[in-house]
Amino acid sequence: MxxxxxxxxxxxxxxxxxxxxxxxxxxxxxxxxxxxxxxxxxxxxxxxxxxxxxxxxKRRNICVIIPSLFLSMFGELVQLIEEKARDYEYEIVIINTNDNPDVEELSLKKIRDSYADGLLLVSTGQNKRLIRDINLFDIPVVQIVRNQTDLLSSVDVNYFNCAHEGVYFLHKCGCDRIALINGIMEIRPFYDRYKGYSKACSELDIEDLSINNNYHNMNFFNNGYDKFIELIKKYENIDAILTANDLQAMGVLRAAKDCEYEIPDELKILSLTGYSMGDLLETRISSMEMPLEDIANKSLELLINKIKCKSDYTQVEHITFNTSLNIRETT
Missing domain, CATH: 1.10.260.40 (lambda repressor-like DNA-binding domains)
Structure with a gap:
């Protein structure tokens, strides 16, 4: 090529x-x-x-790199981005990396040599130098959902507050054995969630019952199932579980029912990355809801302004939204 x-x-x-x-x-x-x-x-x-x-x-093409489309909020986010992009008369090209840093690197190199006008990116955090080079190479970059480097503009969520508020909500529900099933700590939202969870546990004087992954794993359903079994073997009397996302919460819910837990009487489940899927299940999952429409709108607005103004792409702007508690049937 x-x-x-x-x-x-x-x-x-x-x-x-x-x-x-x-x-x-x-x-x-x-x-x-x-x-x-x-x-x-x-x-x-x-x-x-x-x-x-x-x-x-101009080509009026925007590349969107995401970890996965399968049963994740990213599928909904991409749809919102595509609909909003049409308002600006832009088309989008979707690249799915499965959160694999090597796949991400290969995709980024192709974008660098392409005719893309801009890039919206949910990064693994392992290719920061290459991403900064692309941003300097006449293709503006805006990070979405994950702010992996403060050197590039971003639109994300306050994950610290999300987890912190989640712990306090479950504690007000009468829970004091609150566990966290998280993701890989090298990815910033997972790290920030853990810090918020840990801070709340310390303030409430309750035990830290967290489990993190030490590898990239996009099979969140199986991960949630397996980590729940690991948790109940490791810790006694867990009465609430926070999960990193809805799919993980679905795995926990399935495992809990297989182990004959009564939901929510014996065990409460709260997803920290909620979206519309949580409302469609037979047992609807309570969550800290992601403002996906706000993220889509603001990230496109920011990127289009960079493209149209042909400004210095090293100018950085960070936009952070808050999640909102949506109480359903698992709490």
């Missing part, structure tokens, strides 16, 4: 010069631009996109 680097080498110019020429951004000497266009033609470098790019000066 021909890349910008190949075009730059044949035209004997820098990659940044090729980018400016193809995107009609910044001054490029006419003779230099002609040489670049000849190199593009000779190497057959994305000719159809090239024609559109040169004529319009």
């Amino acid at each position: 021909t890349t910008l680097k190949d075009v730059a080498k044949l035209a004997n110019v820098d990659i940044s010069t090729v980018s400016r020429a193809l995107n009609n951004k910044g001054y490029v000497h006419p003779q230099t631009k002609k040489r670049i266009m000849n190199a593009v033609k000779e190497l057959s470098y994305r000719p159809n996109l090239l024609v559109n790019g040169v004529k319009k000066g």
Whole structure:
């Protein structure tokens, strides 16, 4: 596959010069631009996109990188992003990484050499340097849901407060053996949730009964099921469980019913990343609800402004929303 680097080498110019020429951004000497266009033609470098790019000066494509579409809030979030993007007359390209850093790296490198106007990203946190390079390479980046680096703009949620408030809610429900089934701590929302949970446990003088994952695992249903069994073997008299997301809560709910727990009388379950699915189950899951529509709207607004203004993409803005408690049948 021909890349910008190949075009730059044949035209004997820098990659940044090729980018400016193809995107009609910044001054490029006419003779230099002609040489670049000849190199593009000779190497057959994305000719159809090239024609559109040169004529319009834009492609109106936004890449959205997410961990998973399967039974997760990301599927709903992507739909909201796509609907909002149409209002701006943009189309989106969806990339699913399964939260695999290697897959993410490969996808990012393809985006770097593509004709994307911008990137919305739910990152694993393992490719920060590459992401910053893309942001400097004429493709603005906005992190969504996970603020993995403060050096790039982001739209996310206050996960610390989410878990902190969740513990206090369960404690007010009469629970004092409150466990947390979390995710991998290298991913910032999981880390922040644990800190909020730990802080609340300390303030209420109750035991920390948390279990974290030490590897990337997108099979949250099985993970919730297995971690529940691990919890009840490790700790006695657990009367409430916080989970990192709804799918994990579903696994806990299934395991609890298999173990003949009465929900919510003997065990209360609260998801810390709730979305519409929790309301569709036979036993509806209580949750700290994610403001997905707000995240979709604000992240697109932020990214489109960066694209249209052709501003310095190193300018950083962080937007943080709060979750809201939705009491259903598991508490």
